[in-house]
Amino acid sequence: MPITAPGPLSLVPFVSVQHMMQLVLEIGIPRLLAEMASYIEEDFRRWKAFDKTPRVAAHSAEGVIELMPTSDGVTYGFKYVNGHPKNIREGRQTVTAFGVLANVGNGYPLLLSEMTLLTALRTAATSALAARHLAPPNPRTMAIIGNGAQCEFQALAFQAICGVDTIRLYDIDPAATRKAAANLSDSGLSVVACRSAEEAVETAEIITTCTADKQYATILTDNMVGSGVHLNAVGGDCPGKTELHRDILLRSDIFVEYTPQTRIEGEIQQLDPDHHVTELWKVIEGSAPGRRDATQVTLFDSVGFATEDFSALRYIRDRIAGTTHFQALDLLADPDEPRDLYGMLRRAAA
Amino acid sequence: MPITAPGPLSLVPFVSVQHMMQLVLEIGIPRLLAEMASYIEEDFRRWKAFDKTPRVAAHSAEGVIELMPTSDGVTYGFKYVNGHPKNIREGRQTVTAFGVLANVGNGYPLLLSEMTLLTALRTAATSALAARHLAPPNPRTMAIIGNGAQCEFQALAFQAICGVDTIRLYDIDPAATRKAAANLSDSGLSVVACRSAEEAVETAEIITTCTADKQYATILTDNMVGSGVHLNAVGGDCPGKTELHRDILLRSDIFVEYTPQTRIEGEIQQLDPDHHVTELWKVIEGSAPGRRDATQVTLFDSVGFATEDFSALRYIRDRIAGTTHFQALDLLADPDEPRDLYGMLRRAAA
Missing domain, CATH: 3.30.1780.10 (ornithine cyclodeaminase, domain 1)
Structure with a gap:
């Protein structure tokens, strides 16, 4: 025709x-x-x-x-x-x-x-951008708990944007960790495969959680998070899906993308709806403080925004x-x- | 590569x-x-x-x-x-x-x-489907006011689905009417180009309005709508965009697709938010009456639904x-x- x-x-x-x-x-x-x-x-x-x-x-x-x-x-x-x-x-x-x-x-x-x-790339780029404003200065070591599809992009973004040189990997499935370690073998990063989340977070200035289960999970407990750490919580991103124990949230300064969406989808769905959080754009434009001192625990409660x-x-x-x-x-x-x-x-x- | x-x-x-x-x-x-x-x-x-x-x-x-x-x-x-x-x-x-x-x-x-x-086709198919449930039985003549991109699809849908055999066209731009009449010349429809909206609605059992201006317009005034007519209002479909005089609405039985959307976008944005309307699906499933008698003015306030x-x-x-x-x-x-x-x-x- x-x-x-x-x-x-x-x-x-x-x-x-x-x-x-x-x-x-x-x-x-x-x-x-x-x-x-x-x-x-x-x-x-x-x-x-x-x-x-x-x-x-x-x-x-x-x-x-x-x-x-x-x-x-x-x-x-x-x-x-x-x-x-x-x-x-x-x-x-x-x-x-x-x-x-x-x-x-x-x-x-x-x-x-x-x-x-593109979403994998922008999620990692956003995490590293947030960390540049919130993490301790000159971070060297990041733990990544959850070694699925997002893992390598996070590692490379923190290397390129924050100067991280060591990645400590942990996943409940050792095959996922092996996959990520192999993919990062020629990245210039020092990659350490760990046998537990506790081992992974040792010496890490930044802890990234990016697990995928749709449930209230506790990937990190309160005792695993030392003072001064920056938490990059990527995996908790819809109602009923969180990764961090509530006690961690209560002693963190929490930064979000867009508050109305994060209240529904982020780690802060575990908190009171009026719990104080800071929108990241205010830190970037300089109208709100980011990291103030070396002992503060900062949390980027990332859910991804339009x-x-x-x-x-x-x-x-x-x-x-x-x-x-x-x-x-x-x-x-x-x-x-x-x-x-x-x-x-x-x-x-x- | x-x-x-x-x-x-x-x-x-x-x-x-x-x-x-x-x-x-x-x-x-x-x-x-x-x-x-x-x-x-x-x-x-x-x-x-x-x-x-x-x-x-x-x-x-x-x-x-x-x-x-x-x-x-x-x-x-x-x-x-x-x-x-x-x-x-x-x-x-x-x-x-x-x-x-x-x-x-x-x-x-x-x-x-x-x-x-596809939207042009589904809009026309929906209009004709609604008219099969709401218009007077065995309609012969439809007026179409507004002879833009939607016009011919409306004419063909009412021919195929309702048995209409005569279309009376009017547009403020005579070139649009000529375009529609030429396109419908081999459709089997009897097509009458009219010089005014008043002329177009003469003898019509169904009046379709499908104009495009984004404003509160008055394509039809109350005196132009006789008893027993079915109105198919297609063009008023977003806030600030309507086609019918409010008085017409007040003496019509109004049928809508999805009430919360039509209250915002349809002709009924001119009415009180609790003005009675009937959702078309109820007529189709038989749980609400459609046309009850030969003098009733029925109005399908169409805005298009997902x-x-x-x-x-x-x-x-x-x-x-x-x-x-x-x-x-x-x-x-x-x-x-x-x-x-x-x-x-x-x-x-x-």
Whole structure:
């Protein structure tokens, strides 16, 4: 059947997983993480410019599907993301995602991109950005408890952005730790595989938790967290899913992305709804203190926020310009005369 | 740079605008509208199975970008749609859209589809489905005020689903009326181009309003609506955008899709928030009366609801099976070992 070729207004750049891998490898992961962290930081600095809303979640017994929209008044972005812990057992990703940027002025999409890889990268970049403002100065050693899909990205982000040189790994599944250690073997990081969470946190200035079970878990107990430590809690990110014992929260200074969302999804769902927390953007813009002294326990209660995805998509959009790491997708109808959508069909049939 | 081919779990069927045109023309528009109306009706009958939420809208001075999610517990769907009336003047569509179906059990997308054409089709199919339950029996003549992109689809849906044989067209821009009349010239409909809205509504048992201006407009005044008429108000679909004079609403029996959304977006934003309305699904399942007598004015205050997009996507998913009217899109990362997202990148680099 003869169909006329799509017009220029109908085409939207699409970054597939293959294209994203090409782009990431071409830029190099450490450089990409550092550059992406700059985009995320830049957008945190203009926090007030963004429309912010807690993500729109569809929960089921087995997981969650979420839409995360935001807009800075010029560009709109949203991410589709799922979280299904049992997927691992079926050979699927726990988290997959894709996202879109669009022009606020005319509503036309500007970019469609895979975001499974991109979410892993932006989550790690955000963690390391937060740690640069909250962790003890010149940290050397980070423990990572939970050695799943996010683990290596965290390690490389803290190396590239915070200067960490030693990673201490622990997972309840030793195969996960072996996988992460092998992947990091040529990273320049000193990698120590540990047999317990207690062993992993020894000497660590930063403790990252990124486990995936959808339950109230206690990955860290109070006695495991020494004074002066920075906690980067990545895994507790939906209702009913936490990683830290409540007592740790009560003696930490807690930093969050967007309070209304973190109250529902973060570690602080264990606390009173009026427990004091500080939004990270205030620390970044300098209107709230970050780390004040060497004994303070700081906690970044990270759940992932829409502006971070916006920043990551904005970065990808800038970086694919002039490359071949995308394809033009015929996503939008583009009739010769815009009111004549039906005529476009008629002419296609002719 | 060598990159391994995407695995089967990474691929999502994508229906482009070109593919959608091929599919629509292969099925034939009247048959497609009737079949799609059956899917929409089927999903209205199981209304209680759906997660329902008013759409998530990002408003700007020039338009709106919306996400419309829903789920029946087995399948999740959402639509991205914009509405920018000024786009017409720049050679763009007022409304463009795309949508996704996903598996609730594992969160993986099942279908990505253009929805600019599909929204036009589902809007018309829903209007005609509502009229089959609300309009006077055996209607012959419909007036359509507003002859833009939606107009011909409305005409063909009412022909295919309600048996209408005469369409009376009016638009403030005579070129729009000429365009619609030309497009409908071989439809089998008797088409009458009118010089005023008053002329268009003469003898019409059904009056469809589908204008696009984002303002409180008065396309119909009270004296233009005779007893027994069915009003199909399609164009008033966001805050500050209405088409009917309030007096018409006050003497109509009003039917809506999803009350909380229509209170914000529909004609009834002009009324008290507790003004009685009936949800269409109740009429379809038989638990609320539709048209009761020959003098009643019925009004379908249509704004478009997420379940209708879900039904339309479900229909497309069923109809592309076994055809070539889609392409496989490499949207999802699919590492050999699901926890080894980073290893996938490493192996791609090797």
